[in-house]
Amino acid sequence: xxxxxxxxxxxxxxxxxxxxxxxxxxxxxxxxxxxxxxxxxxxxxxxxxxxxxxxxxxxxxxxxxxxxxxxxxxxxxxxxxxxxxxxxx
Numbered sequence: 001x002x003x004x005x006x007x008x009x010x011x012x013x014x015x016x017x018x019x020x021x022x023x024x025x026x027x028x029x030x031x032x033x034x035x036x037x038x039x040x041x042x043x044x045x046x047x048x049x050x051x052x053x054x055x056x057x058x059x060x061x062x063x064x065x066x067x068x069x070x071x072x073x074x075x076x077x078x079x080x081x082x083x084x085x086x087x088x089x
Contacts, residue, residue: 005037013074018044021075023053054081
């Protein structure tokens with residue numbers, strides 16, 4: 001898990017001032033390892049986008065405003081979620 005977290009951070013955004021948008025479930029490897037643990041390893045800020053994450057339609061609808069407001073530097077999403085986010089761009 002540490003290796004996956006470090007690798008995902010190194011490939012995405014390893015800067016200490018990174019703001020990682022967290023909208024994946026914590027019970028899933030995507031939320032627990034590639035987002036939360038990665039942010040801890042690199043000393044980044046982990047911005048949790050509600051308890052429901054991307055399952056909340058308001059997060060999808062307002063994602064770009066949220067990203068600008070909090071200066072998000074990294075986000076992980078499934079292909080379907082990425083398409084939904086890009087659809088409101």
